Amino acid sequence: MILKKYAVSYVLFIVLFLVKLSPLQHVLHDKIWVIFAFFVALDFLVKILVEQGMAKKRENFIQFYLTSVVLRFILLLVFMGFGLFRYKENQNLFVLNVFVLYLFFTIFEISILLSKLRRF
Numbered sequence: 001m002i003l004k005k006y007a008v009s010y011v012l013f014i015v016l017f018l019v020k021l022s023p024l025q026h027v028l029h030d031k032i033w034v035i036f037a038f039f040v041a042l043d044f045l046v047k048i049l050v051e052q053g054m055a056k057k058r059e060n061f062i063q064f065y066l067t068s069v070v071l072r073f074i075l076l077l078v079f080m081g082f083g084l085f086r087y088k089e090n091q092n093l094f095v096l097n098v099f100v101l102y103l104f105f106t107i108f109e110i111s112i113l114l115s116k117l118r119r120f
Helices: 005-020 023-027 032-056 058-087 091-119
Strands: none
Touching: 005 023, 005 032, 005 091, 032 058, 032 091, 058 091
8 A cells, every 4th residue: 555655756766766877867966865855755744634634524635635735835945945055056956856856746646636536
C-alpha cells in the first residue's frame, strides 16, 4: 500500500538520480536532494491531513484539503525564503527547481484527488 501511495516520489527520485548522473546535471541545483526531501515530507504531511479528513467525516474532507493546500503554500514560501537566504549560489536555479518540483507534486496530487472525488 505504501508503495502505491508514494510511487510518484519513487519515480521522481529515479529520474532525478539519472539526470544527476547524465550530462544534463547542470539543470539541477546542488541542493536538489534537500529540495526533493522537503517536497516528500510536505507530500507526506498533506496525505496525513487529507486522510484525517476522509477518516472521520467525509463532510470535512474539503476543509482538510484546503487547509493542506494553504499549509503547503506557506511552508513552500518559508522554504524558498530560507533556501534563498542560505544558498547564495545559483539562486535562479534553486527557484526554478523548487517551482518545477512544486508543479510536479501538485499535478499528481490533483490527479489523485480527482480519482478520489469520482468515488466520493
